[in-house]
Amino acid sequence: QSALTQPASVSGSPGQSITISCTGTSSDVGGYNYVSWYQQHPGKAPKLMIYEVSNRPSGVSNRFSGSKSGNTASLTISGLQAEDEADYYCSSYTSSSTRTFGGGTKLTVL
C-alpha cells in the first residue's frame, strides 16, 4: 500500500491559479475513477473538495476542479484566495479494495 506522490508545497498569489499533482500507478489512480481531494486547515478535520476525479460536492466553490490523465490526477484552484491556504491531500481506491492517500501538499498564498 504505497502512498501516492504529491509535491510537498506549492504557492501562488491571490487571483492566480495553481495545480497540485497526485501520481500513482495503474493499480490505483490510473485504474479507477475514484480519486478524491481533501482540504485540511491546521487543527481541523479534512474536508472533501473533489470526488470521483472531477465532481464537486454541494457547497464547494467552482474555483476547485479536478482531472486525471493516466496515472496522475490533478487539483486546480483558480482565483486563489487567502482562505485557500491549507494542506491538500489526494486519495485513490486501489486494486486491493483499499484506499491510499498522497503525502499532502502545503499550499501557501503569497
Added chain:
Amino acid sequence: EVQLVESGGGLVKPGGSLRLSCAASGFTFSSYSMNWVRQAPGKGLEWVSSISSSSSYIYYADSVKGRFTISRDNAKNSLYLQMNSLRAEDTAVYYCARDADFDYWGQGTLVTVSS
C-alpha cells in the same frame, strides 16, 4: 446535518489496547460504508480500515492488519475500532469518515502510545 463524533482516545502503554467509537447522526447510518483514517502528529493522512454498510466487506491497511478490528452496530448508529498490541507508531489522531469518498469526517480523537 451529518455528524460524526469520535471518542475513546487517550494515553496507553505500548502493547496495550484501546477501543475507539464513532457516533453517527443526521443520516441513515446503515446505508453507508464507513472508514477510519489516522494522522500522526505533523504527518499526512493514512487510511486505516473500511467496513461496508452490512459489515460484509472489511479491509485493513497492512500496518494494522492482525492488530486492529473494525466493526459497526447499525442499531446504535455506531462505528468502532478495537486496537490491540499498540505501538508508538500508532500515535495519531483517529478520524471516522463516511462512505467511499470520505465525504464527512468527525473531529478526531487522539491516541497516544507511550510508556
